[in-house]
Amino acid sequence: METTWSTFPIWILFRCGIFGHKSRITISLRAKVLIWAVLCVVVVTLVSAYAISHMQINLPFSHSATRSNVRDMLMEIQVRNTTVLTPRPDACEACFSHNFKYVIDNDVMCKLYNDSQEIDLIILIFTTHQHQKERNAIRQTWLNYTNRNKANIRYSFLLGEVLDENMRKLVEEESRIHNDIIKEDFVDTYQNLTHKIMMAFKYTITKCPHAKFILKTDDDVWVNIPGLLKVLQREKMILQTAVAGACFHGANPHRNPDSKWYASFQSYPHDSYPGFCSGTGYVTSNNVAKKIFEISKNVPFFHLEDVYVAMCLRKLGYRLYKIAGFNIGRPPFDPCLYKGDNLITSHEVPSEMLISYWNTTCTRWKPHFLV
Template sequence: MSSPQNKLSRDAIRDTWLKHTKMNKGNIRYVFLLGESQMTKELEEENFQTMDIILGSFKDTYNNLTYKTMMSFQWATKHCRNAQFVMKTDDDVYVHIPGLKRVINENANALQNAVGGSCQRIASPIRDKRSKWYASFESYPEKTYPGYCSGTGYVTSLNVITKIVEISKTVPFFHLEDVYVALCIKKNGLRLHPISGFMLAYDF
């Protein structure tokens, strides 16, 4: 996933780790997913050159990341029906493609019923209105979130993505996308699968 103003990041990704996809190594395909903004015309022009951008019909804001994520899942189930695995990541993340392929091969069976990545088993909602991750009691009255994988990047099977899309029709909207996906995972009876190869910058 990307933000409209992050063209430099998208170009850097295209010129670095996405080169593996351009050389068709490992049958990997990618798209950048964005919402509407004042830059929509520029994004359409960029896509005319790159043919790798999907624009959703919602405003591209932080509080709409859940819409963006679910759009990506819906798009994958419709346009990637022959895919075995799907990875969601952000435009400020570096993906080591050979390492990703190894991780998928090593965890292929587990990922048929789980989402893998850098997973937190439990976390508490932040009630401070000044926080980027603020959650009101009205939007989330529980004391703890279900376990979740960091939204910076996770991988799973198309089978799981399909189940999440289907169950999302019965899960009320929540603006923190990694928590929302976790709610769908929990309701589906699916699992989290911590994978050591997924590291966040503050893990170092």
């Protein structure tokens, strides 16, 4: 049989053994069209599956019991900078929006219990569903100063959404017990930490506008609350137009794809960042948080949250302000240091160590005339 474009599908079927070589089969035009249509559907399906597996996508999570398997599949796709086709611009016009919805919204966290009460500080803690042990350790230690969100210091743990139904139920139960979790329906991944800080700022300026200052930190950080309050009092004017902490005024993008902080040239087409204050712990005022949230719509999305905050600050004409005592690492433990005035944060402190630090008092000997 002579192979032409019209008989090519038939040739494939012969080669695959669908029709025997000795079979005498006459194929009508209608049958040829049908076979071509089937082959086209197969090809389109395969190409579509390949394309979806290589897309950069971030869809809100659906809580409907009838959510489709396709949505679930898309939720599991990892966001990759390398899929950006054109270099990221430095500015835009209303190109970025944080339009996610609350899944858990604990308004009680900023409730005032008498007419004279003020909120000096709200602490916003990045965490993940799996880290209940870390959250409990923080509640048992340095969050004691909040008096379960009834004192002049308030706090919240911040989450995005996950597919694991059991994890979601555990967090919902935890929230009912402690009333200290905020959660929105963006996918909770490292690549989406910028959405998490936007959620934090949005919550603060809308639900807790009377809070004077904000601390953003992580669930593996020791925070010296008495020392921090002294810093806030000392730097209160500077923090009206600055973000402060362990700040760096010069830093270069990590171009190695294996790096946790990898940024492709397309996602950030410059040789250096505008600086940043380490996301392990930085402070600012409610005023600055409001300005950052407002200006963010004109600052294209960038996945590294602390760098993105610095980009917004630069556009506002505000600054990064380095304060001694904010540490990106973990200084050797000395209870007199950790509970004194010279250390504000210590990073990478496991939950067992955190509890041990909290229960250890400073017993350093002092000369009699200094006591």
